[in-house]
Amino acid sequence: MNAEILCIGTELLLGNVVNTNAAWLSQQLARLGINVFHHTVVGDNSQRLEEALQIAFDRADLVITTGGLGPTYDDLSKETVSNYFNRQLVLHQPSLEKIHEFFAKRPYSMVPNNEKQAYQPEGAVVFTNHSGTAPGAAIEQDGKVAIMLPGPPREMKLMFEREVLPYLQKFSDHVIVSRDLQLFGIGESLTEALLKDLMTSSVNPTLAPYAKEGEVNLRITASAATQAEGYAMMEPLMEKINKLVGQYIYGIDVPDLQTALVTYLLEHHITVSAAESCTGGLVSKSITDIPGCSDIYPGGVCSYSNEMKMKWLHVSPATLQIHGAVSEETALEMAQGIRQATGSDLGVSTTGVAGPDGGTAEKPVGLVYVAVAGENYQHVEKLNISYGELTTRSMIRQRATKHALYQLLQAAKRLKR
Amino acid sequence: MNAEILCIGTELLLGNVVNTNAAWLSQQLARLGINVFHHTVVGDNSQRLEEALQIAFDRADLVITTGGLGPTYDDLSKETVSNYFNRQLVLHQPSLEKIHEFFAKRPYSMVPNNEKQAYQPEGAVVFTNHSGTAPGAAIEQDGKVAIMLPGPPREMKLMFEREVLPYLQKFSDHVIVSRDLQLFGIGESLTEALLKDLMTSSVNPTLAPYAKEGEVNLRITASAATQAEGYAMMEPLMEKINKLVGQYIYGIDVPDLQTALVTYLLEHHITVSAAESCTGGLVSKSITDIPGCSDIYPGGVCSYSNEMKMKWLHVSPATLQIHGAVSEETALEMAQGIRQATGSDLGVSTTGVAGPDGGTAEKPVGLVYVAVAGENYQHVEKLNISYGELTTRSMIRQRATKHALYQLLQAAKRLKR
Numbered sequence: 129m130n131a132e133i134l135c136i137g138t139e140l141l142l143g144n145v146v147n148t149n150a151a152w153l154s155q156q157l158a159r160l161g162i163n164v165f166h167h168t169v170v171g172d173n174s175q176r177l178e179e180a181l182q183i184a185f186d187r188a189d190l191v192i193t194t195g196g197l198g199p200t201y202d203d204l205s206k207e208t209v210s211n212y213f214n215r216q217l218v219l220h221q222p223s224l225e226k227i228h229e230f231f232a233k234r235p236y237s238m239v240p241n242n243e244k245q246a247y248q249p250e251g252a253v254v255f256t257n258h259s260g261t262a263p264g265a266a267i268e269q270d271g272k273v274a275i276m277l278p279g280p281p282r283e284m285k286l287m288f289e290r291e292v293l294p295y296l297q298k299f300s301d302h303v304i305v306s307r308d309l310q311l312f313g314i315g316e317s318l319t320e321a322l323l324k325d326l327m328t329s330s331v332n333p334t335l336a337p338y339a340k341e342g343e344v345n346l347r348i349t350a351s352a353a354t355q356a357e358g359y360a361m362m363e364p365l366m367e368k369i370n371k372l373v374g375q376y377i378y379g380i381d382v383p384d385l386q387t388a389l390v391t392y393l394l395e396h397h398i399t400v401s402a403a404e405s406c407t408g409g410l411v412s413k414s415i416t417d418i419p420g421c422s423d424i425y426p427g428g429v430c431s432y433s434n435e436m437k438m439k440w441l442h443v444s445p446a447t448l449q450i451h452g453a454v455s456e457e458t459a460l461e462m463a464q465g466i467r468q469a470t471g472s473d474l475g476v477s478t479t480g481v482a483g484p485d486g487g488t489a490e491k492p493v494g495l496v497y498v499a500v501a502g503e504n505y506q507h508v509e510k511l512n513i514s515y516g517e518l519t520t521r522s523m524i525r526q527r528a529t530k531h532a533l534y535q536l537l538q539a540a541k542r543l544k545r
Numbered sequence: 546m547n548a549e550i551l552c553i554g555t556e557l558l559l560g561n562v563v564n565t566n567a568a569w570l571s572q573q574l575a576r577l578g579i580n581v582f583h584h585t586v587v588g589d590n591s592q593r594l595e596e597a598l599q600i601a602f603d604r605a606d607l608v609i610t611t612g613g614l615g616p617t618y619d620d621l622s623k624e625t626v627s628n629y630f631n632r633q634l635v636l637h638q639p640s641l642e643k644i645h646e647f648f649a650k651r652p653y654s655m656v657p658n659n660e661k662q663a664y665q666p667e668g669a670v671v672f673t674n675h676s677g678t679a680p681g682a683a684i685e686q687d688g689k690v691a692i693m694l695p696g697p698p699r700e701m702k703l704m705f706e707r708e709v710l711p712y713l714q715k716f717s718d719h720v721i722v723s724r725d726l727q728l729f730g731i732g733e734s735l736t737e738a739l740l741k742d743l744m745t746s747s748v749n750p751t752l753a754p755y756a757k758e759g760e761v762n763l764r765i766t767a768s769a770a771t772q773a774e775g776y777a778m779m780e781p782l783m784e785k786i787n788k789l790v791g792q793y794i795y796g797i798d799v800p801d802l803q804t805a806l807v808t809y810l811l812e813h814h815i816t817v818s819a820a821e822s823c824t825g826g827l828v829s830k831s832i833t834d835i836p837g838c839s840d841i842y843p844g845g846v847c848s849y850s851n852e853m854k855m856k857w858l859h860v861s862p863a864t865l866q867i868h869g870a871v872s873e874e875t876a877l878e879m880a881q882g883i884r885q886a887t888g889s890d891l892g893v894s895t896t897g898v899a900g901p902d903g904g905t906a907e908k909p910v911g912l913v914y915v916a917v918a919g920e921n922y923q924h925v926e927k928l929n930i931s932y933g934e935l936t937t938r939s940m941i942r943q944r945a946t947k948h949a950l951y952q953l954l955q956a957a958k959r960l961k962r
Contacts, residue, residue, distance in 0.1 A: 139753075139755075140567075140568070140571075140584065141571055141581045141582065141583075141584065142571055142572070142575055142581075143567075143568040143569060143570070143571030143572030143573075143575060143581075144568075144572075144753070144755060144764065145568065145755075146563065146564075146565050146568040147563075147564055147567065147568065147584070148563050150557075150560075150564065150586065151557070151560040151561075151562065151563040151564065152560060153560070154557075154558055154559055154560030155559070155560030155561075156560075158559055158560060164558045164559075164560075165558065165587070165588060165590075165593060166558075166585065166586060166587055166593075166597070167552075167557065167558065167564070167584070167585065167586035168583065168584065168585050168586075169567065169583060169584035169585075170582070170583055171582060173582075176582060176583075179604075180583070183600060187596075336556075336561075338556075338561060338562075347561070402826075402847075404826075404829075407830075407833075408829055408830055408832070408833025408834070408838075409819075409821075409826035409827065409828070409829025409830035409831075409832075409833060409845065409847070410826065410830045411826070412821075412825055412826025412829070412830075412847040413824075413825055413826035413827045413829075413830045414826075415825070415826075416824075416825025416826060416847065416849065416942075417825070417938070417939065417942075419900070419901055419902060419938055420902075421825075421849075422849055422850070425849055426849055426850035426852060426853050427846060427847045427848045427849040427850055427853035427857075428826065428846070428847045428849075429844060429845070429846045429847070429857070430819075430826070430829040430833065430844045430845045430846070430847075431844045432833065432838075432839055432842055432843055432844040432845075433839070433843035433844055435843060436843050436844035436887060439886070440844075440846070440857070440886075469856070469857075470853060483836070484836055485836060485837075521834070521836060522834065525833075525834075
């Protein structure tokens with residue numbers, strides 16, 4: 129079964145909203161083994177929508193629309209899809225009641241147009257909207273299937289997961305499963321160079337690298353009759369990858385470094401604290417993003433000024449004067465200082481020049497020191513993480529933060545050896 | 546002139562990458578007064594790409610492609626576009642030299658396939674790639690224009706801004722200008738209710754609201770012969786909006802709350818510090834996102850544990866015992882405490898239940914206190930920022946952070962009155 133995703137909304141064509149719906153739906157359909165060959169975006173315009181729908185059904189069996197289900201005159205999805213299938217719009221009583229219920233709970237009142245949302249194509253399967261007023265619907269006819277979903281991503285996702293996924297199962301005869309290997313400390317080019325032969329020779333499962341800011345993700349994807357079969361098919365490829373780049377893999381099927389770190393710390397009851405200068409709170413924020421972190425993270429400081437570095441972290445005035453705030457020595461004293469202040473097993477620190485201004489010939493933008501300190505252990509890394517004019521302050525701070533999280537993870541593993 | 550954006554890449558159809566290029570290009574074209582009526586995404590497949598290009602030129606004068614300019618066999622943009630216009634691919638010597646230069650600076654070496662990227666359609670205008678190896682190109686013929694850009698967003702944007710924008714000026718006879726009014730403390734529904742008549746009656750300029758996490762953005766867009774004329778056309782509408790929701794507007798044409806805050810603090814030489822519990826560093830991170838913040842932000846603490854609240858902020862043990870960490874009293878002592886620790890003009894604090902676990906009947910997930918303290922001023926706000934099952938930890942932390950930034954901005958303005 130081939131599918132097209134047809135997203136409707138002038139705000140998408142003006143570029144005011146990024147179309148995240150198409151990517152999300154594509155991932156969901158891939159898991160069902162339904163091939164997506166086209167995404168189309170069209171505005172809230174009757175004629176262009178009609179034409180786009182015609183083109184979509186000329187080349188796909190399943191068309192999923194998002195948007196155009198709202199209460200106003202320019203919401204045209206149901207009208208256009210109904211016309212395509214020669215169906216009438218009829219009042220769907222359960223939808224009307226749900227809409228009344230929705231407004232009963234809200235501080236603002238229903239407008240007559242909201243009732244328009246309760247009209248559905250005759251004979252359609254109606255999908256409940258669990259977080260908004262616009263129901264969705266599906267029509268099957270002559271081997272073609274149209275599914276209409278609301279535009280707001282949260283409404284769309286909830287409806288898809290709870291209503292559409294069970295509905296679509298009947299069209300799927302195989303599953304696509306994937307695993308994500310997360311790498312840190314190796315660039316995308318080198319990863320590709322090392323894995324090039326594997327990448328080109330692997331057909332099912334396939335192997336594809338994706339670069340994220342400072343990280344590399346290797347995705348293995350298999351198509352099989354069952355999930356178990358799919359995962360089994362991946363094993364030999366996983367082994368080969370491990371031989372080539374295993375030393376850089378910090379996690380499998382974990383979303384990111386901070387989740388891998390906090391999970392490890394929680395499992396091994398290791399506490400950590402952060403003292404941040406150039407990252408300004410981003411390390412602390414990243415750790416506390418993860419639920420349950422309070423068991424392993426008593427806190428941290430953002431010591432932006434030298435005064436606070438001395439006061440909170442007992443960095444010595446001499447160190448700051450002789451070596452400067454951006455130095456190996458200051459980084460180490462900060463890491464030791466935060467560890468002592470909080471009593472954590474490990475302390476981590478960042479100090480550097482995040483830019484865009486403040487760089488000098490000796491200490492340019494992108495120079496960052498990351499240090500980790502434990503009871504009988506300390507380690508500091510000097511990083512140059514600016515790659516020229518395209519590197520932003522935000523990228524430098526993100527990369528420095530990833531290095532800090534990675535160093536904490538490495539130090540935590542060392543504690544357990 | 547009408548345009549279609551045709552994005553090429555199987556990774557987009559698998560949902561592995563969100564298509565941000567289409568939205569970004571649409572914004573750029575809107576500024577030139579070029580209407581975008583369709584976005585299409587198609588995979589790295591010769592036949593489907595050819596068909597998509599045909600459909601695009603059937604309905605648009607200008608087609609901008611992204612992706613498919615890489616060195617491998619499945620990069621097909623130039624081949625397909627050349628075929629459409631009946632042109633040959635010929636070696637473009639300056640591009641070949643640039644590619645050689647690019648690799649000369651890199652630690653990895655050039656593969657023969659990279660030379661493929663130096664071949665361009667005969668008679669094309671070639672665009673330099675300022676951060677990668679694939680040049681772009683434009684072909685004009687019979688009233689149709691094709692522009693081919695690389696897929697990686699950074700390469701694409703830089704090429705567009707430096708090379709394509711000057712090239713496209715000749716097709717543009719008017720400009721679209723827009724202004725963004727930023728509102729905080731009012732919901733999207735109420736904003737829409739208050740501005741509904743204005744929104745429906747305004748044609749040029751238009752008025753549209755966009756909700757961002759906890760904020761509302763009002764965008765006014767005018768189409769005119771010149772920028773100055775466009776801005777002048779907006780004035781009467783701006784006045785009407787000001788009368789209706791002026792009290793909620795915290796900034797005009799500023800990207801976000803933290804920029805508005807840091808800009809104001811820098812202008813008025815007011816220093817601030819943050820003491821964070823549930824936001825875990827996000828307030829500090831948000832402030833330090835903005836270059837130049839070191840002049841107004843000496844630092845802050847993430848006092849996640851009660852111990853650190855006492856040690857760093859001198860929150861009294863009695864307060865923690867009687868009222869608990871999540872309380873008005875603790876929030877106020879934290880704000881006062883960080884102010885005293887750093888000597889800042891203003892201290893801000895957050896304490897709450899970010900979830901997903903840890904909520905009780907008395908102190909549910911989403912309960913957050915935000916306090917601000919100055920020399921003769923203190924203010925605390927009790928927030929309930931969970932709206933049910935769809936609210937995530939990340940959303941609660943984001944919203945609490947915005948409230949903290951907004952309260953700081955209000956307190957800073959009060960200092961200046």
